[in-house]
Amino acid sequence: MSWIVSPQDVDALTLQSSYSRKEKSLGVLVSNFMRLYNRDDVDLFGIDDAAAKLGVERRRIYDVVNILESIGVVSRKGKSLYSWNGFLHIPRSLHQLKEEGLREGFGLSSLCSNSDKVSHDDESEDSCSLPPDNQHNSSSLSKMDHKKERSLWLLSQNFVKMFLCSHDDLITLDTAAKVLLRDSQDSMHMRTKVRRLYDIANVLSSMELIEKTNLPGTRKPAYKWLGSKSLTEKGARLFNSTNESKKRVFGTEITNLSTKRNKTDCSSNYKKIGYKKHEEEETKQAAKSYVFGPFSPTAASKKNYNIVRTNNSGRLQDLEALASTHKPQYCNQDVTGLLGHYTEAWNKWFEELYRK
């Protein structure tokens, strides 16, 4: 699916006032969130600011920042205040999560992936790997501990740990929920956990850390880990190709299904050349190359701009002319405001680059 507004869509969007669930998905929200804050000049941001600029309720921003915080992209600084760390922190966070996951026993078994093929309520719970949610005696936990245990932040971290530490290529949400609910196979708890995992999976998919696919030979949806290497690969594709049409933009279906799972590469590389040095190289490369959708953040776009300009010098004028011609009017004032914000940022970006 693609919710990037093209000129052809403008008229349709103007006329179309009906509700569309997809336009409000957490994945789209995260994508917009990235475009808004993944910039050099952004250090801190507020919940209210994000909610207003993105035209969503605060509640949804909490969902997003909780998941982003779990992989180190943002960190909480105070009431309604977060710092933007950016993608430089993702490799480090993933490394830490993997180490934690191995310590906590995420890699002990195959995450019950076979249970998707044969799933029964009376299935032996011992066949699953250690569920971090329920490592402690529940009676010894305070209410606060219980709440933290069930937080989206922790759930997201544990979900990522499963990918980083298990030997399974594919993980279904059912499997993940079962592992995280080892001591409770109650169907209602399962449903709730799966709902949350859908939220997390949407965010991680939007960031292309994971990819939605199917279990082999079935239509059962499952998720495949792409990891930080996908950031680098994406950058390599971008710099090695001057053909813009080959770039995948957010929202389009992934066609490159041969992408190798890289979690083992990640750890082995750390061992080979030393984590610190590798981390710096990887983070630099990832930061230089990562691009989100059509509204590229300035940090990642400076090099891209040169490529585009060299090969398509006339294209910039075309785009600017197109932008000034098409000014969509939306029924929703929030959308209009958000679009105005993007337009302003886009214009400033071009002005600055032209000056340079």
Next chain:
DNA sequence: TACTCCCGCCACTGA
């Protein structure tokens, strides 16, 4: 019909 996941209620926390 099963899957997906938005939406907002409401409990909890801390100032």
Next chain:
DNA sequence: TCAGTGGCGGGAGTA
């Protein structure tokens, strides 16, 4: 007391 936070599940949209 109240604003901030976020777990939770109903139920609507989608495939």
